[in-house]
Amino acid sequence: MNATFKGNGNMTRHHITRRTFLTGAGMLGIGGLVAARLPGAGLAHAASGPQPLHHRIPGTDHALPAVGLGSWITFNVGNDPVLLKNCTDVMAAFFAAGGAMIDSSPMYGSSQATIGHGLAELGIDREQVFATDKVWTSDEDGGPEQIDESARRWGIRQFNLLQVHNMLDWENQLPLLQDMKAAGALGYTGITTSHGRRHDLLGIIMEREAIDFIQVTYNPLDRAVEDRILPMARERNIAVIINRPFRGGRLTKALRGQPMPGLAADYGAQSWAQLILKYIVSHPAVTCAIPATTRVDHVRENMAAITPMPDADKVLLPEGKERHAIARAIEAAL
Amino acid sequence: MTAWWDYSLADFLLFSPRVYYRLFENMNTTWGLVVASALLAGVIAFYLALRHGLRGNRIIPVLLALVWAWSGYGFLWQYYLPINWAVSYLLPGFVLQVVLFVIFAVRPLPLCFGWRGDFSSYVGLALVAFALIVYPFIGLIEGRGLIQAELFGSAADPTVLGTLGFVLLSRGTWRWVLLPVPLAWCVISAGTLWVMDQKVAVVMLVALWMTVFCGWLDFRNGVTRRRLETAEID
Incomplete structure (x- = not known):
């Protein structure tokens, strides 16, 4: 997959070979996590191992791995050194598996x-x-100062994507982001909602405003966006980020211990989490899902859901009626 | 226009139970001596309240002012604030509570702490004893170690519960001004714990309800209006 993200957040249109931090998740042993820059690791090319599925950002030549990393609740650990190390380990595993998008607020x-x-x-x-x-x-007038503070906390100069969180004061904040993009200080703009709320307003903004991304909740149980929002995103070339793919962990917890349906094997899903992620990212409008986790094994499992098996050349994903069958199987298992 | 009232309580749960209870572990291990001293201050205050002494009426508010100051600075400011920005709106309440206790400690007619043998006294006694002795062990039921124990004088919840008990064990016309901050904390903490699926949320709500009920009983029975001097004899 050819694509990359320029650090200044101003997306360039030419292809550059995607870089990876390590050549694959397999390079990490049990608990062996990257804690420092490895010589040459940042220049290792993607071809050295199976790479995760990428989805193109509509209207651009760039693509993103179809699974990113959320940080809601999981990365809010304060100054606790043990938990900070734990989160760093999760990030290391994420990048090692070819991940790129990290989302915060x-x-x-x-x-x-x-x-x-x-x-x-x-x-x-x-x-x-x-x-x-x-x-x-x-x-x-608080947007610029907040964005500067956010960048300082990340330790970066500019963001690739900034979204208006839960559409709060979007009338003032979205123009700010659009101005930043026009000035080359931002790659993409977007708006977010969650829990299926305020889709009417979301639809209005999608119709009226020039935005690159939306972020919504979507999973086999919460499918309200299928009716209007996702089709509209496809029609308008808007990329879609999916939050709460596991309902904040409650969905996978509820499915724990339940036998996997037979159709899971058809797509190489070895866990409920992988089956759910395959369901989500197989929707043609979805660009990526951003599950959040505190566990290294979970982030590897999530990334493996969109990474071809060693003996395969592409990721097995459901289509059409097969997706409906997955949703029905998950509903039946609960 | 999307506004703040579009949010639900769950939207403001910023952290996991794991992170929340690690706060107490870090506090207990880093500030062990101070945490133990604050707990001891609560035990001394409890002893003085039961002794029914004139000196205790001055010392107890001072001790409570100290533990509220420490809980506000040590727990809220140092540990809770980094994971919960909403704490910045709660800290002034702790400052107010400290000021109120100081005022009660120095005013000419202090609060009168002591056992009265009525229902409110029983509830006050139970709340203080629960906060000092039982609350630290509640985590064991949920499978947490004692290192994460929430101790009176440092952790906010048992400090608030104990304070409600001390107020119920006191007499004085203005004692009710000591209740709004702890009661508000009960509501906020119960909501937080509830969203985290922590059963102990019920304890905060029961304490709140019992305190309000006892306050109503005391008001009806005229406990607050009785002359303070009659109870100040050692």
Whole structure:
């Protein structure tokens, strides 16, 4: 897959070979996690191992791995050194598996600082990260200061994508982001919602405004966006980020211990989490899902859901009626 | 326009139970001596309240001011604030509570702490004893180690529960001004714990309800209006 993300957040249109931090998740032993820049690791080329499925950002030549990393709750660990190390380990495994997009928000407590800590500890090249954050303020003039503070916490100069969090004061904040993009200080703009809320307003903004991304909740149980939002995103060339793919962990917890349906094997899904992610990212409008986790084995499992098996050349994903069958199987298992 | 009232309580749960209870572990291990001293201050205050002494009426508010100051600075500011930006809005409440206790410690007619043998006294006694002795062990039920124990004087919840008990064990016309901050904390903490699926949330709500109920009983029975001097004899 050819694509990369420029560190200054101003997306270039030419292809550059995607860089990876390590050549694959397999290079990490049990608990063996990257804690420092490895010589030459940042220049290792993707061809050296199976690479995760990428989805093109509509209207551009760039693509993103179809699974990113959320930070809601999981990365809000304050100054706890043990938990900071744990989050850094999760990030290391994420990048090692070919991940790129990390999503956060000023609302998420210390999550931004945790990400900044992890990036610094790991010595990750800026170009390996698709830095995604949000502006979240009802202060008409508070956006720029908040964005500067967010960038400082991440330890970066500019973001690849900034979204208006939960559409809060979007009338003032979205133009700010659009101006930043026009000035070359931002790669992409977007808006977010979650829990299926305010889709009417979301649809209006999608119709009226020039935005590159939306972020919505979508999983086999929460499918409200299928009716209007996702088709509209396809029609308007808007990339779609999916939050709460596991309903904040409650869905996978509820499915724990339940036998996997036979159709899971058809797509190489070895866990409920993988089956859910395959269901989500197989929707033609979806660009990527951003599950959040505190566990290294879970982030590897998530990335493996979109990485071809060693003996395969592509990721097996359901289509059409097969997707409906997965949703029905999950509903039946609950 | 999307606004703040579009959010639900769950939207403001910023952290996991694991991170929340690690706060107490870090606090207990880093500030062990101070945490133990704050707990001891609570035990001394409890002893003085039961002794029904004139000096205790001055010392107890001072001790409570100290533990509220420490809980506000040590727990809220140092540990809770980094994972919960909403704490910045709660800290002034702790400052107010400290100021109120100091005022009660120095005013000419202090609060009168002591056992009265009525229902409110029983509830006050139970709340203080629960906060000092039982609450630290509640985590064991949920499978957490004692290193994460929430101790009176440092952790906010048992400090608030104990304070409600001390107020119920006191007499004085203005004692009710000591209740709004702890009661508000009960609501906020219960909501936080509830969203985290922590059953102990019920304890905060029961304490709140019992305190309000006892306050109503005391008001009806005229406990607050009785002359303080009659209870100040050692």
